[in-house]
Amino acid sequence: YPLLILYLLAYSLSGVPRTQLLKPIPKKETFREISKPFKKVEALMAVGFSQAKALKMVSDTTPGKVLKGFLSRFAQAISAGEDPSEFLEREYDTALIAYRSLHERAMVKIRRLADAYTAVISSYVFVSVNLVIMMVMWGSNWVRVLNLIIVSSALTLGSMSLAIYATAHPSKVVIVEKIGGRIPRPLLVALVSTVVSATPIVFIYTKTKPPISPVFFVVASGGFSLFFGMPFVRKVRAVKAMDEHYPTFIAALTGTMSALGGRLREALTEVLRIDFGPLTKLVRRMLARVKLGIDHKTCWRVFGEESGSELIRFHTDVFVDSTSAGAPVGRVGELIRRSVLEHLTLRKRREEAVAYVKGLLMPLHPALSAVLGLITAISTTFSRIISQYQLTAEVPFSIIKATPPAMIELCFYSVLIVFTLMNSLAMSAVEGSQSPLPYYMGLFTMSGGAAFFLTKTALEALISKALGGLT
Structure with a gap:
C-alpha cells in the first residue's frame, strides 16, 4: 500500500490531470493484485461518471479495508476540490506510519x-x-x-x-x-x-x-x-548490498540532475566520482548505453532489471514514469530516497x-x-x-x-x-x-x-x- 501511494504521489507532482492519475496503475506488475478496483474506476469514468462518483462507487464494493478506505478518502478529497498531490502527500505519511507499526x-x-x-x-x-x-x-x-x-x-x-x-x-x-x-x-x-x-x-x-x-x-x-x-x-x-547503496546513488544523481538542468549523461558522469559499491558497475553500464544514444527510458529499465532487485526496479520505475511526465527531479529523488531507507x-x-x-x-x-x-x-x-x-x-x-x-x-x-x-x-x-x-x-x-x-x-x-x- 505505501508503494502505491508513493507512485501516485510522485506521478501527481508532474501536474498530470487528476482524471489521468490512476491510468498507469493497472499496467504495473507491482500492483497487479490490486489493479481491479482501478480498472473499474476507469471503466465507470469512460461511460460518463465523474471521477469522485466512480471512486465512491468502487470503494463501496472493494473488500480490502485499506484500499477501500483510500478510495473513499480520495473521492472525498476530489469532491472538496483538494489538490491531489497535497492529499497524496498526507496519505503517504499516514501509510508509512501504519505500515511501520504493522x-x-x-x-x-x-x-x-x-x-x-x-x-x-x-x-x-x-x-x-x-x-x-x-x-x-x-x-x-x-x-x-x-x-x-x-x-x-x-x-x-x-x-x-x-x-x-x-x-x-x-x-x-x-x-x-x-x-x-x-x-x-x-x-x-x-x-x-x-x-x-x-x-x-x-x-x-x-x-x-x-x-x-x-x-x-x-x-x-x-x-x-x-x-x-x-x-x-x-x-x-549481492542484491541487498546494492539496495544499501541505492539511496545514496539516487540522491546524488537527482541532486546533480537538478543542478545541470536534467541532463542525464552529464549527471551520471559526475556521480561516478562517488563509489556506490556493487552498484557502481551498473551505473557505468547505464552511462555507456546513454552515450550510445539509447533511449533513456530503456536505459533505466535495463538498469533496474540488471540489478536483480525488486526494490531498485520498482523505485526506478517510479522515477522514470514521474520525471518523464514532468515531475521535478529533485522532489521525486527525495521521495524515493526516503521510501528506500524506510x-x-x-x-x-x-x-x-x-x-x-x-x-x-x-x-x-x-x-x-x-x-x-x-x-x-x-x-x-x-x-x-x-x-x-x-x-x-x-x-x-x-x-x-x-x-x-x-x-x-x-x-x-x-x-x-x-x-x-x-x-x-x-x-x-x-x-x-x-x-x-x-x-x-x-x-x-x-x-x-x-x-x-x-x-x-x-x-x-x-x-x-x-x-x-x-x-
Whole structure:
C-alpha cells in the first residue's frame, strides 16, 4: 500500500490531470493484485461518471479495508476540490506510519510463533518415537502408523509455517526467475530435492528392502539443494548490498540532475566520482548505453532489471514514469530516497527475527535428528534380538513380533524427511521469500541426515560390541 501511494504521489507532482492519475496503475506488475478496483474506476469514468462518483462507487464494493478506505478518502478529497498531490502527500505519511507499526507487530508475532513451532516439533519427535516403538514391539501395521505420523505432523507444522508466512508478509528482495514463465526456479529446485529425499519411503509401501542405503538419497538431495541453493543465497546478499547503496546513488544523481538542468549523461558522469559499491558497475553500464544514444527510458529499465532487485526496479520505475511526465527531479529523488531507507530499516528488523528463528531451529534440527537416530539404533537392535530368539526358542513370543530392521529405519527416516521439509518451509516463511528455500532444504537435509545416520551407526556398533555380537 505505501508503494502505491508513493507512485501516485510522485506521478501527481508532474501536474498530470487528476482524471489521468490512476491510468498507469493497472499496467504495473507491482500492483497487479490490486489493479481491479482501478480498472473499474476507469471503466465507470469512460461511460460518463465523474471521477469522485466512480471512486465512491468502487470503494463501496472493494473488500480490502485499506484500499477501500483510500478510495473513499480520495473521492472525498476530489469532491472538496483538494489538490491531489497535497492529499497524496498526507496519505503517504499516514501509510508509512501504519505500515511501520504493522511490521513491528508482525515481527513480535513471528518470534512467538517460532517459540510455539519449536515446542510442537520437539513434542512430535517424541510422539513419533513412541508410535514407532509400539509398532516394533507389537508388530503393528507400520504403513498405518507412518501415515498417521506424516499426515498429522505435516498438517500441524505446515499450518504453523503458513501462519508465520501470513504474519510476516512476503518480502520480495530478488527478481525471481520463473521456469516457463510460471514456476519460480527456487521452488522447482526444492520440489526436485524433496522427491529425491523422499524416494526411499516408497519401499515402505512396497514392503521391500531398498537396494540403496537412504544415506545415498540424503547426500544426493542435500548436495543438489546446496548446489543450486547457494547461488540464490549469494544473489540475495549481492542484491541487498546494492539496495544499501541505492539511496545514496539516487540522491546524488537527482541532486546533480537538478543542478545541470536534467541532463542525464552529464549527471551520471559526475556521480561516478562517488563509489556506490556493487552498484557502481551498473551505473557505468547505464552511462555507456546513454552515450550510445539509447533511449533513456530503456536505459533505466535495463538498469533496474540488471540489478536483480525488486526494490531498485520498482523505485526506478517510479522515477522514470514521474520525471518523464514532468515531475521535478529533485522532489521525486527525495521521495524515493526516503521510501528506500524506510524499507531498508524494516528489512533489518526482519533480519533480526530471521536470526532469532535460525538460532532456534539450526541447532534443534540436528539434535532431534540425533534422537531419532538413537531410537532407530535401539529399535533395530531389539528387533534383531527378537528375530533371533524366535528362530531358536522352543516357545516363541506370541505377543511381540519382530519388524524388519530395514522397515524400522525407513519409518524413522520418513519422520526425519517430514521434519526437514517443515523446518525449511518455516525458515523460508520467516524470510518471506522462496529464494532461500533450496538452501535451507540442503542445510537441514545434510545436518539432520549426518546426525541421524552417524548416531544410528555409532550406537548400533556400540550395542553390538556390548552384546558380544549377538545382534
